[in-house]
Amino acid sequence: MRIVTEPVAASHEDHMLPLINIVLLLMVFFMLMGSVSAPSAFKTDPPESESFQHADTASTGLALASDGRLAWDRELIRMSDLESHARIWKKRHEGEVLRISADAAAEADLLLEIMEGLRAAGIERVNLLARNSEDE
């Protein structure tokens, strides 16, 4: 008795499996190592620092541009509206720490004025974002 089995034809797509594996690994790497956040109303270049604690993500609430423009999330605001925005934020994010992304070239006195406004709105702690200087 003879049993004839026909071989299964290899698919052309089988050659792509190693490529898919590598691409998937790369994708997982970028997903885990990077952080995706919504863009601010303008680009800020935060100051460099080497000694402060690591921050998990780059998401921010308040952004200060080098020319003094101010944005809460993605909305441009005026200094006079800062306190009302801060009060709303505090109500919605009880117990959270507000993150400020100030441009390295922004005036420090203006940043302190902003912090005073935040304190007047009842915010007691903020995190000023900085980049690790060793990244450069």
Added chain:
Amino acid sequence: MEISLQPARPTRIPLTSLVDVVFILLFFFMLASKQLDWRAIDVNLGPSASIHAVPAPTRNRTLLVLPSGELRSGSRTLRIEAFRSELSNDTGASGRVILVPARGTAVQVVVDVLDQLKATGIEVRLGRLGEVS
């Protein structure tokens, strides 16, 4: 007798469309994600905090941070390294420094000074020009 076994046709997932989607996702994460190592400078704004109610200058070292990165204490202007060595020599220091950025001083300059002073372990507060006489 000859028995011819037709191989069971395996169900295949079409890989080409999968690769397309994976490539698109890969490009998205490559372009959209930020790989920077972020640092957070914790600033306490509370009642006992850093940017208000600056105590009397006689009990604290009030330093004006100049745009050049130098520090001015009274009539003296000194670099941060000189101030650090002065701090280490002065064992009777109260252990609190109030940094007041001068007009035009960039955030980066203040962060650099904070970086340097953090290593000394000294308590640092921030004040504004109008608050310190």
